[in-house]
Amino acid sequence: MSPYADVAFPLALTQAYTYSLPEEWRAAAFPGARVRAALGRRTVTGFLVRVHDDPPPAADLKPILAILDAEPLVPAAILELTRRLSRRYHSSWGGLLRSALPPSPGERSSVRAGLTPAGRAALAGGSLSGEEARIASLLAERDLSPLHFKRKTVAKSGPAVLARLLRKGFVETRIVEKTVKRRAIPPVPANPVQLDLDFAADPEVEKAVSAVAASAGRPDIFLFFGPGPRRTSAYFRCVRDVLAIGRQALFLYPEIGMSPALSEAFASGLGERAVFLHSRLTDREREEARRRLDAEPAAVVAGPRSALFLPLPRLGLIIVDEESDESHLQSDGPVFDARAGARMRAEEARVPLILGSDAPTVESYARARGEGRLCDLSGGTTPAAAAILDDRREPELLARGLLERIGKALRAGLKVVLFAPRKGYASFLFCPRCGFIPKCPRCESALTLYRRSRSLVCRNCGETAPVPAACPRCGGKVLEPRGAGVEAVEEELRRAFPGASLAAFDRESAPTRESRERLLERFASGAIDLLAGTPLLAHQPGVRAGLVILLNPEHLLAFSDFRAGQRMYVEIRRMLKALDPGEPRAEAVLQTSLPDHPVIRAAARGDYGAFFGGEIEFRRMLGYPPFAALAEIALWGGDARALEAKAEVLAARLRAAGAAEILGPAAVQSKGKKGVQLVAKAASAGILDEILGDALGAVRARKTVARYD
DNA sequence: AGCACGCCGACT
């Protein structure tokens, strides 16, 4: 019995495939093991996800060739979680399963081509032909991956010539074990935190903690709404309660920097029972963390979104902090959203889920309030506020009032942070004579001017072009820069404050994590007193200044998206976190040409209630989440015509399957690739799941799915 | 992701 096995491969395949299970493997077959099986012409390692005797989908099945594990690598709960996630996002089930495992040494190796001694001699002796010699001299410097020659870096014939050199014995392939360079974790600043004492008697925190405790064994979703320190205190107490009854807690935080105060609190309050995962751990440390989890009957494990897949057999509580942070969504590799995953895991394990934020998503806030699980932890604290400065009558990039405040702050010895809305010098060039705007030849979007590197760069595909000396269309002498970026801001500041020590913070001036950290250290130490950055700066933890300036955040509204208002609210509140809480003279200024916009006004005051009131009304009127479940489906690949046709087919299928409403198709771009996007709405997430399941299989194209409900 | 099958330009 049980003669069939379903296998999910870590490839761009959404479904699992059915194989026959030969007699000799039946005893050893169980879900969660890795297996070898033929797929097309090759043999691939996949995950056995189900053993059954249902009627097979095809007459002649291929057999399972081998079972690689003697015990399940992936527990049943994680199989189910990854299955549901892959279904929701139409991403690879096997791909999600692979991301549930620690990276194995085998997957860290890569193939390189290198010159043999004979090859070296041939190169030196000049007996190689032109192309052969070119490739051989490249390899003489260092080993290169065969893929390197497939790309356009060398001539088109690269792979063929490489194959010839290989046959002649001048080149050999070598397996290289990848060693990933890791740096030491920056030490946590030793501020003694006394969380437990600070808020011990606080009735709000008390109420939240006991509400969660009362939900033990039920997958209730709470929203802890309030400032970081109070949330931290409440989390800590909830976690301690869960550990006290011998169960585990899972704490998910956004990719960039968990607050030092929180890790300190967990570490000092729980010692060995607090396990931290983050991107800088070595494989060895990762293994060590897993061993500790196996050994500790009750522990809290804190990590970014991939920690969602850790096996935690005694799970008692899940927390997702900064729940409106989009880095909970994984977009490279198999797509999944850790917030949706946390909801599924909480349901599956029947444990409460706490979402936390001081600027939560409209959906979460509405749901928590509707279910009576909104825990308001604001505790009479006043949020940081920014003064609004109208720039509609200002001729210059930086309003005069702004320059005055910066000057005053610098004279008073305060540090200043300025958030510019975009990268580069100008978002496009403009010919005042004929209206010409230089566009990217590949994707038609306007090219950004970078003055420092004196080039035009496409924001979509990275294509570069030289800056034209005159208008290529009408010969006009000047092309005007429009849409000021951080380089222009930096230039203005340098002119206005020649004595100040000033730095720009963007991907160009600080390309690596190391250089970014160095720059921030110099700012923190006072070596730099004026820092101008792109939104990238708002995503660095621990930036503190006495004067914080938000320059024209309204550009975030340019995206036609039902979440544009929410994104702007979250982004403004995030930038205002740079206000130094220990500086009594600290202030913030928001320069905008939309001084009366309700979201800008609410965000500047930190008045979430006002923001939510307006936003929920807009969502209700137009039938957006939380009043409907919504999917954005993008199709990729092929020419515009074919894509358009496929989108029409998909739209028809979605309609036939019962979608309440379909918007689009609309053209979309990502990383220089063109695609089309459809938006489908349905009454609930469950109904939308069914509709997508019916409709998506019918369309042959690369798809990406985003979901909101 | 591979790997195959399918149609248009430079070569033994």
Added chain:
DNA sequence: GTCGGCGTGCTC
């Protein structure tokens, strides 16, 4: 005339 480029489609 073919060799071979990569565009699209399939893998139980």
